Amino acid sequence: DVKVTQSSRYLVKRTGEKVFLECVQDMDHENMFWYRQDPGLGLRLIYFSYDVKMKEKGDIPEGYSVSREKKERFSLILESASTNQTSMYLCASSLRPYEQYFGPGTRLTVT
């Protein structure tokens, strides 16, 4: 079974803090994705990566950056957290682009 893990289930941070969300997959997948999920908006793609050190912007990259130094790990970085970044963050990985496996999610609250 594919396993995608995220470093925290719940996180509370203060406005202006730098926040790191970590995602690790154990299936040697090339593609990894970060989404945010908000009620009434569904899932929106923030960034994705199709190889180590490669990254592409998704639909809502503003205020975020990513890092992929190793194939199994994809980090989402909030450079200066703001209250409008309070959300559920979901990581996914895939071998084929359309077969995404999701992690359990990190619920981030920025106060």
Add this chain to the structure above:
Amino acid sequence: AQSVAQPEDQVNVAEGNPLTVKCTYSVSGNPYLFWYVQYPNRGLQFLLKYITGDNLVKGSYGFEAEFNKSQTSFHLKKPSALVSDSALYFCAAFTTSGTYKYIFGTGTRLKVLA
């Protein structure tokens, strides 16, 4: 703009009754279509997909979905609902025209009443 629509925010159904969760899409080309389920405070779990072939697709936990190209719909169905089916359901389209991209619907909360 390409989109996936789930017209109902919430669907209520009595246990044992059939359920339908609706999904329509406006995506170019021949998209792949998916249903995912999300239980509280969990990630998305894959239920089923349509890529090509038979219009009726069977998936996990007794769910099935019917692809209708002329109506651009991909409704999720189950003949007999269980209370444990209560969850948030997402329809998604994967477009293969141009850049590969997943487009998600806004989600439908299914509530099965005992």
